[in-house]
Amino acid sequence: MENHLKVEKKKLGFFGGTFDPIHFGHLNLALSLGEKKGLDQIFFSPAYLSPGKQTDQPIASGKTRKEMVELALEGVPNCSCLDWELSSEGPSYTIEVVRYLVASYPEDSIYLILGEDALHGLSEWKEVDELLTLATPLIGGRPGNDTKLKGKKEEIPIMEISSTQIRQRMAEKKYCGHLVPTKVLDYIHTNRLY
Secondary structure (H helix, E strand, O other): OOOOOOOOOOEEEEEEEOOOOOOHHHHHHHHHHHHHHOOOEEEEEEOOEOOOOOOOOOOOOHHHHHHHHHHHHOOOOOEEEOOHHHHHOOEOOHHHHHHHHHHHOOOOEEEEEEEHHHHHHHHHOOOHHHHHHHEEEEEEEOOOOOOOOOOOEEEOOOOOOOHHHHHHHHHOOOOOOOOOOHHHHHHHHHOOOO
16 A cells, blocks of 8 residues: 655745845845745845846845845744855846746745835836746735735735945944844944945
8 A cells, every 4th residue: 555645835935135235124024924924934035136226236245145144044944045046147037036946846835025115116027927927926015005916915014124224324334233133234344345
């Protein structure tokens, strides 16, 4: 008699961005959505170059941003850094990374983690229809705000933090410990990044 073990399908979250630097707003969004949807694993994927931000490309190198993401995720359960985009050394398209994840984890479900602000330019993303077929969007937003993707938004507490704001505060020598994990902040200061 054969013993057929059913493999449990896992829910994998993909969260891309420049993470220049990664901050508590990123962590809050990914972890809040992950808990609400019962994700088994969340991949934080730093982009080499962001096609949607032609005028606002990363200041820190890909290697540096990867190291900051890894520091921020130390001790955070079920979260890891995916450096696949950084190895391409060109514009990063979410569809390409999602295809890679689908090929790497064919038995699992892929979820695309997005902040509500990312929806404004979503229609211009490369091959967006295929992307939304391959990866179920999980959108974190404020209560009351309506989104284009009806029924896909999860209302979560939003932290109004931006990497641009952090870099500006650092340039002005202002305290940023309430915005960025301590290990990341120490790394930024040690390496004089911003």
